Amino acid sequence: IAGITQAPTSQILAAGRRMTLRCxxxxxxxxxxxxxxxxxLGLRLIHYSNTAxxxxxxxxxxxxxxxxxxxxxxxxxxxxxxxxxxxxxFCASSDSNRANTGELFFGEGSRLTVx
Amino acid sequence: RxxxxxDPGPFNxxxxxxxxxxxxxxxxxxxxxxxxxxxxxxEPKLLMSVYSSGNEDGRFTAQLNRASQYISLLIRxxxxxxxxxxLCVVRVYTGGFKxxxxxxxxxxxxx
Numbered sequence: 001i002a003g004i005t006q007a008p009t010s011q012i013l014a015a016g017r018r019m020t021l022r023c024x025x026x027x028x029x030x031x032x033x034x035x036x037x038x039x040x041l042g043l044r045l046i047h048y049s050n051t052a053x054x055x056x057x058x059x060x061x062x063x064x065x066x067x068x069x070x071x072x073x074x075x076x077x078x079x080x081x082x083x084x085x086x087x088x089x090f091c092a093s094s095d096s097n098r099a100n101t102g103e104l105f106f107g108e109g110s111r112l113t114v115x
Numbered sequence: 116r117x118x119x120x121x122d123p124g125p126f127n128x129x130x131x132x133x134x135x136x137x138x139x140x141x142x143x144x145x146x147x148x149x150x151x152x153x154x155x156x157x158e159p160k161l162l163m164s165v166y167s168s169g170n171e172d173g174r175f176t177a178q179l180n181r182a183s184q185y186i187s188l189l190i191r192x193x194x195x196x197x198x199x200x201x202l203c204v205v206r207v208y209t210g211g212f213k214x215x216x217x218x219x220x221x222x223x224x225x226x
Contacts, residue, residue, distance in 0.1 A: 021151060035216075040123070042202070043159070044217035050211065090158055102147050102206045106158035 002026050006091050006107035013081050013114050021076045021110045023091030031094045032074040033058075033104070034066060036087040043090065049074055081114045086113075116141055118215045124135050125221040132193045136220045138186040139201030147206035150181055150188050152199045153219065159202055162188075193224045 007022045025032065030051050035043040035058075045058030047067040063085060065077045074093075078085055091107040119139045127135050130138040140148075147167035163170065165186055176189040186203055203217035 033214075040218060043216040045214075102149070102212060103161050103164075104159075104214060105158070109156075109160050 003105055004093055004107035006089075006110050008109040008110060009108065011069055011113070013078075013112060015081055015083060015114055017081050018076045019081055019112070021078075021089055021091075021112070023074045023076065023107060024072050025074075025091075025093045025105075026072065026102045027093060027095075027105065028071060029093035029095050029105070030071070032068065033091065033092045033094075034064070034074070034076045036060065037090060038087050042088075046076065046089075056104075078112075081112075086112060086114045112115045117218075118142060119203055119205050119217040121201075121217040121220045123218060123220060125223055127223045127225065128193055130193055130195060130224055130226055131188065132224075134165050134193055134222065135189050135190075136187075136188045136201055136222075139219055140184050140186070140203075140205045141216075142205070142207050142215075144209070145205045145207045146212075148164075148177075149204040149206070150175075150177060150186075151202040151204055151216075153202060154199050159216075162201070173184075188206065190222075193222075195224050195226060196224055198224045 004025045033048045034046040044060050045064040049055045052071045088109045092104040151159040152162040152163040153159040165179045169178045170179045174191045178187045200219040200221050202219045205215045
């Protein structure tokens with residue numbers, strides 16, 4: 001069982017370039033999320049999607065966009081990367097129909113460095 | 116004030132020690148509580164949910180105090196493999212569910 005797959009696992013990017021981080025899940029979870037994790041700040045929500053066709057803004061959405069064309073895929077795009085977007089990005093999913101549990105399943109992360 | 120606060124540590128303990136982590140949350144409407152474990156350069160994974168009556172899973176015990184808005188995790192008989200960062204997680208319903216992560220507490224267990 002693959003769970004959640006993220007790509008790339010690591011990327012060095014020049015400032016100003018466009019970058020898409022890919023995320024695919026095979027658990028048929030309704031909800032998907034993108035987080036960034038920075039030292040001392042913990043995980044911060046960038047964007048989320050409660051179901052295919054809908055998306056919403058999280059805590060730190062500026063400079064990022066997402067789409068949810070189907071249940072399985074939830075790509076995150078940086079239109080014009082800036083050094084402050086250097087971070088580790090985690091994609092996650094949950095079965096929102098099981099609201100009382102709320103367990104999030106994470107991908108292995110994408111380490112992005114913007115120079 | 117952060118919505119979920121944890122002592123960042125690090126906690127350095129010998130094998131076999133008992134160690135406790137605390138976490139406070141600010142939103143009294145918080146509904147669900149969890150501890151996640153994150154190994155170095157890996158993704159977070161659910162360690163255990165925290166129930167109002169307290170719950171135990173082997174060497175791990177989680178407690179919730181709603182009145183004080185406080186969650187704890189106790190690890191008994193620490194193992195080297197327990198070395199990780201422990202994330203306190205709170206789920207709040209505000210028209211939809213919102214999951215809030217603490218910054219984590221680092222634990223190092225030494226031989």
